[in-house]
Amino acid sequence: MSGTGALRAHLIEARLAGTLATPREKSLERYRLFAARDPRALLGLEPVGEWPVAEVLRLMARRCGAAADPADARGPNVIDPDRTLAALERFAGRIAAAAARRAPVLLGTGHPHGLLEFYAALADGLAAAGCAVLTPGRGFRADMTTRFGVRTYVLDYVRGVALMRGTGVGGASGEGRVHTHSPLPVRLALAAAADGGGPLPELVVGDHGWICGAGQLGFEAIGLADADDPGPFVGEAEGRVCAVVPLDDAVAAAHYRPLWRYVLNRAELH
Numbered sequence: 001m002s003g004t005g006a007l008r009a010h011l012i013e014a015r016l017a018g019t020l021a022t023p024r025e026k027s028l029e030r031y032r033l034f035a036a037r038d039p040r041a042l043l044g045l046e047p048v049g050e051w052p053v054a055e056v057l058r059l060m061a062r063r064c065g066a067a068a069d070p071a072d073a074r075g076p077n078v079i080d081p082d083r084t085l086a087a088l089e090r091f092a093g094r095i096a097a098a099a100a101r102r103a104p105v106l107l108g109t110g111h112p113h114g115l116l117e118f119y120a121a122l123a124d125g126l127a128a129a130g131c132a133v134l135t136p137g138r139g140f141r142a143d144m145t146t147r148f149g150v151r152t153y154v155l156d157y158v159r160g161v162a163l164m165r166g167t168g169v170g171g172a173s174g175e176g177r178v179h180t181h182s183p184l185p186v187r188l189a190l191a192a193a194a195d196g197g198g199p200l201p202e203l204v205v206g207d208h209g210w211i212c213g214a215g216q217l218g219f220e221a222i223g224l225a226d227a228d229d230p231g232p233f234v235g236e237a238e239g240r241v242c243a244v245v246p247l248d249d250a251v252a253a254a255h256y257r258p259l260w261r262y263v264l265n266r267a268e269l270h
Contacts, residue, residue: 044183044213092266103202108162123160125269137192183213
């Protein structure tokens with residue numbers, strides 16, 4: 001699947017765009033949390049603007065195609081597939097530029113169950129082009145707040161992609177890959193790279209706290225975001241995140257394969 005038309009059809013069929021499984025109510029609640037500066041919604045971003053709920057709604061309507069009317073409060077959320085395709089072009093352009101200059105890159109995800117293969121394929125393509133795929137801070141620990149209280153997680157890398165794992169017996173790294181929106185993992189990785197004398201990444205690729213946290217620190221950051229996560233889109237609007245692709249980030253892993261193949265083809269890394 002390499003053509004734009006075929007990919008657009010796939011986005012709708014797999015519910016990556018078009019009518020999503022994500023309920024509108026969940027998105028509106030996340031917008032309210034963001035407007036209230038709740039850290040769970042900021043994802044490491046420190047917005048310059050005020051961003052009241054009405055302005056967040058208008059932004060998400062522009063970037064995702066979601067309804068801008070706050071009275072539209074029920075039913076599934078929506079992402080315009082044409083906006084997803086346009087953002088994929090910008091995303092692929094950043095990947096191509098990094099490959100052309102053989103830039104060191106850092107890739108990480110808070111959705112390791114569904115998105116790991118997507119980022120790993122990009123890591124493979126960038127490495128083949130001569131980019132250093134960085135893995136700083138492997139084994140470093142972070143105490144992170146979860147809905148179950150504070151938990152200690154370990155930074156790990158799989159196929160060049162950073163993720164967090166739970167700790168097992170005796171505090172050793174466990175098998176469980178952790179879903180998290182926190183910016184702490186990227187801060188941990190970047191601090192480890194700096195403390196180790198570099199190199200630092202010239203491009204950070206990821207989602208949630210990975211791109212908001214990196215962008216807030218001044219790194220070029222690109223990634224994926226769902227319609228219920230305004231943080232990356234606000235970061236893009238304020239110039240700290242460089243390219244955000246709107247799509248559902250919680251579908252089956254296999255549904256993202258046409259996307260990474262499309263990106264690698266557009267970036268001429270196939």
